[in-house]
Amino acid sequence: MRGRVFGRVVAPLILLVAAAFFILPLFAMMRFALQNVQVIDLRWSNLFDKWSLAPLWSAFSDDQFGRALTLSLKLAFGTGLISLLLLVPTIVWVHLRLPRARSTVEFLTILPYVIPAIGMVAGIMVIKPHARWFLNSDLSLIPFYVVLALPFTFRSIDSGLKALDLRTLVEASRSLGYGWIRTIVHVIVPNLRTAILSCLFLTVAVVLGEYTIADVLLKRTFPAFMGEYRGSDPKGGYGLAILSLVVTTLIFMIIGLVSRPKSARRRRARGTI
Amino acid sequence: MTSLEFSSVKKCFGPTVALADFDLTIAPGEFISLLGPSGCGKTTALRIAAGFERADAGTVSLGGHDLSPIPAHKRNMGMVFQSYSLFPNLDVRKNVAFGLKTRRLESSVIVRRVDEMLEIVQLSGLGDRFPHQLSGGQQQRVALARALAVRPEVLLLDEPMSALDARVRSTLRDEIKRIQRDTGVTTLFVTHDQDEALAMSDRVGVMSEGRLEQVGSPHEVYQSPASPFVARFVGSINEIPSEQGTILVRPEALTIHENVHHGKWIGTVVASTFQGPSTLVDVRLDTLDLLVRVHTPTGTYDGVAGSRVSISMAGDHLLAV
Secondary structure (H helix, E strand, O other), X not given: OHHHHHHHHHHHHHHHHHHHHHHHHHHHHHHHHHEOOOHHHOOOOOOOOOEOOHHHHHHHOOHHHHHHHHHHHHHXXXXXXXXXXXXXXXXXHHHHHOHHHHHHHHHHXXXXXXXXXXXXXXXXXXXXXXXXXXXXXXXXXXXXXXXXXXXXXXXXXXHHHHOOOHHHHHHHHHHOOOOHHHHHHHHHHHHOHHHHHHHHHHHHHHHHHOOHHHHHOOOOOHHHHHHHHHHHOHHHHHHHHHHHHHHHHHHHHHHHHHOOOHHHHHHHXXXXX | OOOEEEEEEEEEEOOEEEEEEEEEEEOOOOEEEEEOOOOOOHHHHHHHHHOOOOOOEEEEEEOOEEOOOOOHHHOOEEEEOOOOOOOOOOOXXXXXXXXXXOOOOOHHHHHHHHHHHHHHOOOHHHOOOOHHHOOHHHHHHHHHHHHHHOOOOEEEEEOOOOOOOHHHHHHHHHXXXXXXXXXXXXXXXXXXXXXXXXXXXXXXXXXXXXEEEEEEOHHHHXXXXXXXXXXXXXXXOEEEEEOOEEEEEOHHHEEEEXXXXXXXXXXXXXXXXXXXXXXXXXXXXXOOOEEEEEEEEOXXXXXXXXXXXXXXXXXXXXXXX
């Protein structure tokens, strides 16, 4: 009886409160950015008045916008690629050959989450005089972003591998004539599709959200541009923030669709589950 | 057809000795089973042959060539695993074709070979199914087709039926034996199930604590065990004290009599287990205070608990220890 009350009343109520907690500030931000009404005059009565995308168009037309977005996408691509090249073989190796080291590796990967990014910035400042040749390049952010994304990327790949009978699949592949690299490419990667997609998505999310390191190293990434732009045009700046949230949500939904197993998609297409 | 030979192979995992001076020669086309309890080293021997473990000492050779420097993926051995090992992202046809693709065969040859293999394992109509759409028995048959498709020099079977139910096991057992006979591939089969080993093998190697206790035909291993361990592990055994020491006697070598004066030992029936064509009767002997098990053809004696009976030896004992 108590369980039924919880299921019917309490659970939807908690969901509603959580949704309101999440949606209301976003909604307020949206009104501030895209409604051409003075903040002091915002009321429920003028909820549908004077909506406009003009602040966004104005942000898009800024010279720096395209360059910053391109740089961030390049950084996201590079970070995702290097994270995968580094993590997939390492975690496979740890699972198969060093299972006792797994908890240590897991602990190490969580450090970038525990230690604030400013800690890494302090380290970068120490090496900066000796590594200008490297840090001058915009893409020099990639290794730092790989480290920053580790707590998320490691966990997505690790949980993907845990869901497989990795040892048997690897041994089956090797007994059929595939060496280690071909086994990773032909057996492990295709079976880690969901984990790899979420790893890439999380990488994009980290790169599009990282401000501190980019700012210290004077790189004009998308978050750095947004920060600056908000100073000169707050409505356009917050409009961009909302847009980036919408794009991120769309990417997440697309990943969810793509990562569904082929057979489930076919069954759905045939109208059977 | 190729021979596989283990000579003085040793393997330790820390302080645990998995294989100690393991010697075994499998003749070309032979089906040999390694039978033993968990931890006896049988799977280790198979994994060393496959190249997944490295021997601490000794050699494994295939057709006279030492396999030690050859990595697992270049040994040309087919393997079927205990757990379902099909690649979940590939359908049945692609799973079977997997090993052929790395051998640079023409696509028409691959298609023909896949068709042939699916026909052998009687799954021709299921080529476009994915592993999760197959039963356990079907998955293991696909795994067998995939292992055989590459025409391996040796087929390694690592308890492939242990996850299956009794009826499927029995069917698959017959199929594996038939396919092995038809293809003539040298086969090393690892199992802890004595029925499987006795029913399928040309020879059985019984293992204990990393050593081969006996290698012989199923008849030899069952009827002339080389050691008390083999006698106790393969089939049921009664251990009865006598003038010669303790004699080891199979349940079917004892006969039960309702007349208490007819047999050598007198006792009381404790329980009986009906097994279809036969019945196992447990009798507690009076003088020895010992429980013995007697195997009687169904219909000859029903074995009512509490009945007084006598027992005699119908056959010879196996060993005296």
